Amino acid sequence: xxxxxxxxxLSEVMRARFDREVAKYPADQRQSAVMACLSIVQQExxxxxxxAEKAVSTYLGMAPIAVAEVTTFYNMYNQKPLGKFKLSVCTxxxxxLRSGQQALEHLCSQLCVQEGGTSADGLFTVQKTECLGACAxxxxxLVNDRQMVSFMSNDRLDALVDQLRKGA
Amino acid sequence: xxxxxxxxxxSRFQAKGRETCFHGRHIQPQIYSELNxxxxxxxxxxARGGYAALRKILGRDGGQGMTPEAVIADVKLxxxxxxxxxxxxxxxxxxxxxxxxPAQKYLVCNxxxxxxxxxxxxxxxxxxPHAVIEGMTIAAYAMGITVGYNYIHGExxxxxxxxxxxxxxxxxxxxxxxxxxxxxxxxxxxxxxxxGAYICGEETALLESLEGKKGQPRFKPPFxxxxxxxxxxxxxxxxxxxxxxxxxxxxxxxxxxxVGKHNNGGTKIFSVVGDVNAPGNFEVxxxxxxxxLLELAGGVKGxxxxxxxxxxxxxxxxxxxxMRDITMDYDAIAKAGSMLGSGAVIVMNDxxxxxxxxxxxxxxxxxxxxxxxxxxREGTGWLxxxxxxxxxxxxxxxxxxxxxxxxxxxxxxxxxxxxxAAAMPVRAMIKHFRNEFVHHIEHKTCMVPAYV
Numbered sequence: 001x002x003x004x005x006x007x008x009x010l011s012e013v014m015r016a017r018f019d020r021e022v023a024k025y026p027a028d029q030r031q032s033a034v035m036a037c038l039s040i041v042q043q044e045x046x047x048x049x050x051x052a053e054k055a056v057s058t059y060l061g062m063a064p065i066a067v068a069e070v071t072t073f074y075n076m077y078n079q080k081p082l083g084k085f086k087l088s089v090c091t092x093x094x095x096x097l098r099s100g101q102q103a104l105e106h107l108c109s110q111l112c113v114q115e116g117g118t119s120a121d122g123l124f125t126v127q128k129t130e131c132l133g134a135c136a137x138x139x140x141x142l143v144n145d146r147q148m149v150s151f152m153s154n155d156r157l158d159a160l161v162d163q164l165r166k167g168a
Numbered sequence: 169x170x171x172x173x174x175x176x177x178x179s180r181f182q183a184k185g186r187e188t189c190f191h192g193r194h195i196q197p198q199i200y201s202e203l204n205x206x207x208x209x210x211x212x213x214x215a216r217g218g219y220a221a222l223r224k225i226l227g228r229d230g231g232q233g234m235t236p237e238a239v240i241a242d243v244k245l246x247x248x249x250x251x252x253x254x255x256x257x258x259x260x261x262x263x264x265x266x267x268x269x270p271a272q273k274y275l276v277c278n279x280x281x282x283x284x285x286x287x288x289x290x291x292x293x294x295x296x297p298h299a300v301i302e303g304m305t306i307a308a309y310a311m312g313i314t315v316g317y318n319y320i321h322g323e324x325x326x327x328x329x330x331x332x333x334x335x336x337x338x339x340x341x342x343x344x345x346x347x348x349x350x351x352x353x354x355x356x357x358x359x360x361x362x363x364g365a366y367i368c369g370e371e372t373a374l375l376e377s378l379e380g381k382k383g384q385p386r387f388k389p390p391f392x393x394x395x396x397x398x399x400x401x402x403x404x405x406x407x408x409x410x411x412x413x414x415x416x417x418x419x420x421x422x423x424x425x426x427v428g429k430h431n432n433g434g435t436k437i438f439s440v441v442g443d444v445n446a447p448g449n450f451e452v453x454x455x456x457x458x459x460x461l462l463e464l465a466g467g468v469k470g471x472x473x474x475x476x477x478x479x480x481x482x483x484x485x486x487x488x489x490x491m492r493d494i495t496m497d498y499d500a501i502a503k504a505g506s507m508l509g510s511g512a513v514i515v516m517n518d519x520x521x522x523x524x525x526x527x528x529x530x531x532x533x534x535x536x537x538x539x540x541x542x543x544x545r546e547g548t549g550w551l552x553x554x555x556x557x558x559x560x561x562x563x564x565x566x567x568x569x570x571x572x573x574x575x576x577x578x579x580x581x582x583x584x585x586x587x588x589a590a591a592m593p594v595r596a597m598i599k600h601f602r603n604e605f606v607h608h609i610e611h612k613t614c615m616v617p618a619y620v
Binding site for chain 2: 031034060073091130137142145149167
């Protein structure tokens with residue numbers, strides 16, 4: 001994986017996506033695009049490495065430490081490689097009242113992982129998360145940050161895992 | 169470089185809005201009116217009267233147009249209050265903006281909807297995004313602002329993408345950009361996403377985050393109206409607040425006020441969640457009785473009503489006997505000792521252990537404290553650890569006073585309201601359900617048989 005290299009080269013596709021984000025902000029405020037750029041890196045690489053942070057910092061004209069502050073402050077950035085599918089299950093109180101915690105435990109038990117862990121085949125990382133802002137959909141979870149799945153009864157969780165496995 | 173990660177089609181697992189929004193159990197809806205999930209686009213929005221308010225103020229409907237002062241006066245008359253949590257009068261907030269300020273000013277929409285229990289803005293942005301765009305454009309005109317941002321919760325990425333698609337439509341049709349509908353008014357609007365930080369719902373943390381930094385709140389004053397985004401005058405409103413504006417302009421502030429009650433104009437979207445048979449969003453007139461709202465959500469599930477957190481997890485819990493007689497508006501809920509907040513109504517039945525419920529909330533606040541202020545950073549961890557030991561049967565009777573004391577030493581002593589939000593649930597739980605905490609300490613177990 002290219003992000004293991006000490007230097008990380010941004011592809012043309014990534015630069016084009018970065019540019020679309022940078023264009024939203026005043027010319028002297030490129031830093032505003034850092035959250036979007038890091039999430040693009042994560043979508044493509046699965047995580048944000050120190051080398052990728054450095055590349056983003058150069059691109060946006062920020063100090064590398066300022067990028068690292070963002071990566072470490074916001075919960076959704078992965079600071080290490082995870083499974084191919086990150087499953088983030090909300091267990092906050094409104095979800096807990098509607099079996100959010102059981103959904104988390106069911107996934108952990110089906111995939112033989114501890115909360116926060118990755119399955120032996122490297123396919124799934126299961127973690128609990130704070131409020132997704134979808135409390136009426138509980139049990140509710142995210143697949144790789146960008147797709148939300150709702151009303152996840154045990155049967156639907158099993159079907160989801162099956163589909164992800166087949167698509168892997 | 170490896171190829172971009174393929175997005176699988178997970179549509180059969182995704183919410184389509186039937187349960188939460190298109191259930192037909194709203195009362196006099198304005199924002200959610202006539203929505204079905206497939207009519208979010210510009211042409212559908214226009215077919216149901218969309219962008220008529222913008223035409224009206226710009227005089228592009230054959231009329232005289234409205235001056236910015238007249239727009240603000242109408243919003244003041246409507247008694248619209250901020251739907252994000254604080255309930256501040258919107259027209260008054262708009263009048264604070266230094267309209268004649270000679271440099272750039274900004275308009276920001278707070279769609280960082282992460283207050284536990286709340287999911288109303290998600291359905292607005294997903295199924296009626298143009299209402300927010302039109303409301304923001306009207307606000308921009310009223311305050312002489314030319315650039316805006318909508319900061320959207322990173323956890324609802326598909327909603328962010330939907331909003332971006334709606335922005336494209338509005339730009340292409342001339343409702344956004346330079347010289348809107350050929351007028352002298354220009355407004356450019358962009359979407360920005362968060363990536364998992366509850367604190368960014370606090371308006372100054374949100375501004376820091378928009379600037380590409382850690383979301384740590386700023387000391388106030390100066391308020392955003394004088395020193396906001398990039399240090400420039402900025403007005404920030406919640407998604408639902410902006411979405412209410414087109415209706416007000418089309419029908420008049422007086423009509424909006426009359427839908428609700430005195431000092432509490434219009435409709436409000438409540439997210440009714442937890443122990444109810446049909447959780448979802450319900451748009452109802454301000455002042456609707458709680459009992460009616462509960463009925464819309466299918467009634468209590470799995471037992472009888474025990475307690476309700478009426479305004480998102482930061483609001484003090486109220487026991488059933490108080491809730492049963494309450495109406496859902498800012499003033500009535502405040503009088504009962506809680507707050508309307510974001511409009512998230514978390515319902516709990518009589519099988520729920522209040523110690524365990526508080527434990528989950530206390531964990532959340534210590535997890536999401538930004539770490540900037542010592543009373544919050546240290547105090548939220550202290551609260552969580554004490555509730556945890558009570559829950560585990562290792563509590564001491566003096567812990568109850570200590571919990572109140574720690575809460576007292578957080579509340580009012582921090583830069584932002586997260587400290588208060590962590591302290592208030594603790595105090596209210598101990599106030600109303602002290603016997604359950606005492607039982608846990610004395611018997612090392614719950615009063616109720618089992619928790620979920």
